[in-house]
Amino acid sequence: MPSTKGRKTKQYSEQFKHDAVLLTFRDNTTVKGVAEGLDIHPFMLSRWRKEYLMGNIVSDNKRPSKPEVPLKLSDNEHVAQLQKRVQQLEMENDLPKKVATIRGSRKSEKFEFIAHNCRTFPVVLMCKILNVSTSGFYTWRNRPVSQYRKREEWLASEITRLFRLSKERYGSPRIYAQLRKCGVSVSKKRVARIMRQLGLKARCARVYMRKAKLHEFYARVSNIKKDLPKPTAVNQQWAGDVTFIKVKGQWLYLAAIIDLYSRRIIGWSLAKRKTMQLSLASLAMAVRKRNIRDEVLFHTDRGAEYSAYYVQDWLKRHNIKSSMNRPGYCTDNAEMESFFHTLKAELIKSTHFENERDLRTKVASYIQHFYNRQRLHSALDYVSPINYETKAQGA
Template sequence: MSTRQTRYDEDFKRTLVDLYHNGKTQSALCKEYGVSLTALSRWIKQYSTVETDDGQILTAKQISELQKRNAQLEEENMILKKANCHLHATLEQRLDAIHKLRSQHDVKTLCRVLHVNRSTYYKHFYSEPAPRTNINQQIKVDILQIYTDYDKSIGAYKIRRVLERDYGIAISVGRVYRLMATMDLPKMSTAKPKWKGHHNDNGPCINHLQQAFNQQAPNLVWASDFTYIKVNGKDNYLCVVLDLFSRKVIGWHVASRHDVNLTINTFNKAYENRGCPDYVLFHSDRGSEYTAFSFRQRLDKCNVIQSFSKKGYPYDNACCESFFKQMKREELNRHRYHSLKDLYLSCFEYIERYNSKRPHSSLGYLTPNEVEDLFWARQH
């Protein structure tokens, strides 16, 4: 089995503390969720609340964070006074101030307070320009001239040939491509645009998954959907993200409104829980919560490729549909919820049980956690 240390997020810790205050014993919680008694006791102490003079309710952790933040602000004010840099100080003046104060404060803190990139500081005082830099600058000038002469209709391969033929420069295609990528050259399409299927105001909705639900490794394909749940007669919503390799719920969120914040919060939890992987395929239906510009922009920043089910065709996201069907039958439809917190605790207990204890028929009656543990064990 895998020897990797289990990481618990803030929601997990807070929820166990809530379950403890709702009447569950520490020993029962430790046995059910596989945490040590020492850790659970520390969490209970950490998330104990204290009422301040102005009526605010704060946890011990929040108080510690406020103390750290106050110390940080005091140091920042001290740096600004010592640096003596006015609002419109030049980059040169700020760099000199950082260099003078480097023995009194951490360089990282100085750069942050005075709004200077650390790489800029180190490059300014400690590095010499490489000879290749000057050569690249000259080649960029030649590339720009060639690109202009050919009316922006020539690519890296042909530019390399012209450089060799007309300028006597021996260079690889890869180097030409990298130099062009740094030049932000204007592009001119020479091909007629092709129809790529359904479009909406926020871009194309393409099905990259094509019902390939059985994946060979974790973090290749994630699928997401949300469902409606009644709380005191009003609709509330649960959104989940599944890893299709193990069918594990890697991120979930409950809210009283179904909007783009619901999907963004759920994705953020999944993304952080899985260690911020690159080039994941993220599949969902075409709901406005997933096609919204802010959600697609968030995925783009994380190098996540988006995939969509065919319009009005739930079979393209069958794994999420199946999960919600089982969860409603085994948990949600068996309870009446009076508050969002009641719903949250119910979802928490079911999803933890689903990931770690409930056998899954499509996984050979292993649990999602067992499937992933076996995969990671084989990698060692």
């Protein structure tokens, strides 16, 4: 060990300390041996090693020439930076919620999700969260289109065509039934998934339930329909009701009659007032079309337009037996409620009417040309009412 007695303290540069420490990390070298070779004390070299490991000794080449002085930002720039950071955090927070919508665990589904959202979220971030490689995603994207994907695209275009053809009235069950009629082999769940992905949603309307008025006057007609089995042929059981439609600030009233066997609308009438003449007009149309011979059960709600003495007398003269809802049970006439709900969802809700005449024309077209002849009815195994009656007559 070199003697340090009487020697003045020597100042060493940072570069010298750095190089000396690096020598001690070589193979087959010791701190003592390096210190003797450099004529320095081993304790000093050991202290330099500790400072090096703590990051206090660096090479002159790695030391910055000038200390970095943070730029002073204006208030607007600072706010802009904060807004940018908030947007980035919101994006990172929303991504896991989006990822949670992936139902399967296949890589192809994950890659499809990344491709669909690549304009919203960074590809690298999505790959990291989904635990897939970025190179794998780009390789998948550059592959030729698979047969499954071609089939999926064809189904999407066909479903969209049928959806537009129904004037956006068909949901997935009826679209599925229509595809099967065309000879297309596909599952219900696949049709529902494709429609959900395409954002195709059938028109719908809220159901409003109104409580029937309880008066002793209405109790004289009971609910006969609830104790009878379902009809097995046409002209056994009918049902009727009245609904209201607003056109240019004016309320109009629509009365309709349905055959409960085939769910066919056999009579309807439109007027500005809700009177017994309105209900009688729809009944007269039904009687003219059906030419009934045996007694028919006619079920309605407990409205005055059906329970009036004149209307009840008219029904008896035409061999029609009256039946009415139980007080407080509007679901007793569910078939009519369902028809009016469908009418408002598929026609009234999204159609502009100029006046009463325009409404009358479009309602007539909907009932006669679409609802009775074309619309697939779920209660009839997805057959239109007229086709259902035709099959029943030929059976």
